[in-house]
Amino acid sequence: MVKIADVAKHAKVAPSTVSYVLSGKRPISPEVRRRVEESIRALGYQPHAGARALASRRTNIIALVIPLRTGVHVPVLMRFVTAVTARARQFDHDVLLLTQGEGERGLQRVQGSSLADAIIVMDDELNDERLPLLRDLETPAVLIGSPRDSTDLTCIDLDFHAAGAKCVAHLADLGHRHVALVGTTARVADGAHAAAATRGVEVATRMDDHVTGVIVQNVPALESWLHTLRPDVAVVAICPDEVAERLDLTAVALPAEDVGRRAVELAMAKLDGEPVDAETVLAPTLTIRASTAYSRSSQLAE
């Protein structure tokens, strides 16, 4: 194994100089830098992660905790994961994968044994039992999801309130005046009601004959129900992109890549001691598909 001392000898400098060339933590003369970099290349030197972690108290590892509950949409989960690992690499970090199965103990282990510089916890389960623990963690932590109370946390998620509003706005634009909310969470409903109030749209609590448009969440579970809808009822969904695509649904997608990236950025910011918002929220994007292809007004005109 080639170690820093070997490089130092080869470049005729002190080991610390090699270290500083690598870390950039102090000025190095061009000549020395050149020699050191040359030696590193020549010898194929790669710093020992453990030694580095021990001396610097940085592991260059991010722990990522993923949920394995039934009900999580696996392809979306996977997109989160790959987005996180890709972004982490850009910060010269690797990703340690923990599964929910380990629960709190996983977090404690990571923290206790200094396995990671930061922890990203994915979960949309609003009242997670690990939330208190997450608040007390020394290790910088970022939560992907929207807990009821984000105090002392760093959270990132889609702006579900805005998403609800956007869905209503779209239906309103098409001329719909009576819409129903199906399977929507509180935040989406709030957003929908807020938008409805300003747009003169009535929000029904359940389907009735006046309803000409519906906003649905949790589409996978409602798929068969959707098929029972009259074809002239407009549907706007809040669901994974692929599901929306498959069913040709106008929808606000969960921006998995964005969320994953931002989660890493937040984690790194915290690690650098920068202040970050407790709640980061991503603007929704609505993609129009067949389920709202025809406007209410044109239907009326027909």
Added chain:
Amino acid sequence: MVKIADVAKHAKVAPSTVSYVLSGKRPISPEVRRRVEESIRALGYQPHAGARALASRRTNIIALVIPLRTGVHVPVLMRFVTAVTARARQFDHDVLLLTQGEGERGLQRVQGSSLADAIIVMDDELNDERLPLLRDLETPAVLIGSPRDSTDLTCIDLDFHAAGAKCVAHLADLGHRHVALVGTTARVADGAHAAAATRGVEVATRMDDHVTGVIVQNVPALESWLHTLRPDVAVVAICPDEVAERLDLTAVALPAEDVGRRAVELAMAKLDGEPVDAETVLAPTLTIRASTAYSRSSQLAE
């Protein structure tokens, strides 16, 4: 941070004794063991991963490289991943997730910086560019998949030869005498032909009027084709469980959990210096569903 010296002091023993209690690498008197364990609990001691890695040259981390090509069935991939992490934990190891995007460099980095004790590479791409590198790796490596040449490797996969044979046998049992192979790999085809020879079954290279049963692989791509088949043609598939379930197909499933588990076991065995086979192959299991619900003979009898 509580360190081993703190525990040692608290338990009135030497640091090394604490270390040995933890590792079990030398006999400890019951009394001392009790005291040490008590102190560990009282102080909430957790060994520093980096320090441990530096001193013992073991990281207790397994690197897992997953493919992200389009075409990989994500749910199955995820089942591999969770199976690997779960089994790894039972060996007191964590999982570092690398994505294929990094290619060879990822492997070199893991090895060069001593990030992991072992590497598991998932890939069914037969002629992977990383294969030569994998052969030369110092770090114990296990390949999930079936490369053309497994010399100097440790591979684990479903026994596709046996799977092909099993499919033919099942069709033969049902009275089929003319079967076709669709989308099958060489190994499956070999197994199918071998079984066909002993069972008096004709294997057609393409669909024709004599064919009463087909063996399909790569089902997702063939889904629409399957719908064009006459309903009395029996279908046996080699595909993920969930796909088979959704389409109600008699099938040999890819045993993701088993493969993941065994991959970890192989990696740990190699790490312990135990000799392992170059190729480990898992016996196929065939689940009977609607696509072969009626035997040929009973159809003829009708």
Added chain:
DNA sequence: ATGAAAGCGCTAACAA
């Protein structure tokens, strides 16, 4: 701008 040297927290000889 560079070097020397003291640890980081742990494991594993080596001693007893």
Added chain:
DNA sequence: TTGTTAGCGCTTTCAT
């Protein structure tokens, strides 16, 4: 059965 101690390879003061 237990203790003492010399590193593991790196970072980071402290000197110069």
